[in-house]
Amino acid sequence: MKLTGFDSQDSHNDQKKEVITMYNPNCQNCNFKKNTSNGNCTRYKPTDGFSIRCSPPWTIEKYKPINLYCHMLTSKLEKKRKLNYIDLFAGPGQYCDRSSGMIYDGPPLFVLRYDVDHLYLNDINPDNVKALSVRIKKNMGRVTIYNKDVDLVAREINERLSDDSISFCFIDPDDIENFKYDTIKQLSKDREVDLLINFTYGLDYRWSVHSNQNKYNEYFGTDKWRFIEDKYKANDIIFRAHALMKLYIEQLNKIGYLKPPAGREYKNIFPIHNTRQGTLYYLIFASKRREGYEFCKKMRAYTIPWRKLQIDI
Numbered sequence: 001m002k003l004t005g006f007d008s009q010d011s012h013n014d015q016k017k018e019v020i021t022m023y024n025p026n027c028q029n030c031n032f033k034k035n036t037s038n039g040n041c042t043r044y045k046p047t048d049g050f051s052i053r054c055s056p057p058w059t060i061e062k063y064k065p066i067n068l069y070c071h072m073l074t075s076k077l078e079k080k081r082k083l084n085y086i087d088l089f090a091g092p093g094q095y096c097d098r099s100s101g102m103i104y105d106g107p108p109l110f111v112l113r114y115d116v117d118h119l120y121l122n123d124i125n126p127d128n129v130k131a132l133s134v135r136i137k138k139n140m141g142r143v144t145i146y147n148k149d150v151d152l153v154a155r156e157i158n159e160r161l162s163d164d165s166i167s168f169c170f171i172d173p174d175d176i177e178n179f180k181y182d183t184i185k186q187l188s189k190d191r192e193v194d195l196l197i198n199f200t201y202g203l204d205y206r207w208s209v210h211s212n213q214n215k216y217n218e219y220f221g222t223d224k225w226r227f228i229e230d231k232y233k234a235n236d237i238i239f240r241a242h243a244l245m246k247l248y249i250e251q252l253n254k255i256g257y258l259k260p261p262a263g264r265e266y267k268n269i270f271p272i273h274n275t276r277q278g279t280l281y282y283l284i285f286a287s288k289r290r291e292g293y294e295f296c297k298k299m300r301a302y303t304i305p306w307r308k309l310q311i312d313i
């Protein structure tokens, strides 16, 4: 079954075009663990010949808040302010949904369709950076692509952001060992950088204290997570995840990120679910501007509902 023809060149020739999709027969009965390398498909490449990421069906849910936020920022922003999009873990820019075989654009490519002044994209994997460069070619004037470790790129991007700019940064690491609290500090120093963070820690007990504890100190920017780990056992998994998220948000408050308005605490958290409606991880939104949370409130209507954190600490 072929849904539409696919020519990846189209996607950068015409930014207004709908996302281009195609059925990828290689996905049928694919053992994706065996047939991926660094998250990219090893069996199939689109017609441009560059890497695509093998994605689970819930990836689309993860991209919804990015689309909604970019839409609101670009339609409401005062014209005199410059708007930047930053993606610290950008991937190759195109994705293959492993259940349907659909090929679709990821954030770096769909954000280009909005009236964003500049995009700063980074990925440590040279194959992803090559793929991004080819797919973004026509728009290179408003894109800077880095091929660096995230720790090394944050300060550099911060120095490129003008005083009057507003930036929106998507932080989507594979796991917490790839990311440090200090990186957010460097990136957002003296700048208004709204954040959407894939909080991958908390629901999975494989990533618990038994691994490298220094990594967790660096991720949270504190060692207070240990008290939470000590308190909650595996059967308290939701309490543990929520308590850890609360701690993470408090850490963001320390570096200038506002608390959401009273009565809307934690409504800046977007849970991402698998196909059986089990929560997999959370996206945390944070802003130094009140308006950021106003946008966030409007976004909720279009995402999976969320009541309140279950915390008893």
Ligand SMILES: C[S@@+](CC[C@H](N)C(=O)[O-])C[C@H]1O[C@@H](n2cnc3c(N)ncnc32)[C@H](O)[C@@H]1O
Residues within 6 Å of the ligand: 038, 039, 053, 088, 089, 090, 091, 092, 106, 107, 122, 123, 124, 125, 128, 148, 149, 150, 151, 172, 173, 174, 178
């Ligand atoms: C979970 S994927 C996210 C890709 C993309 N944001 C998406 O929506 O699918 C993580 C990406 O981060 C890259 N990466 C892993 N460690 C990194 C690091 N230390 N610095 C920069 N990029 C890194 C990987 O190559 C991979 O493309």
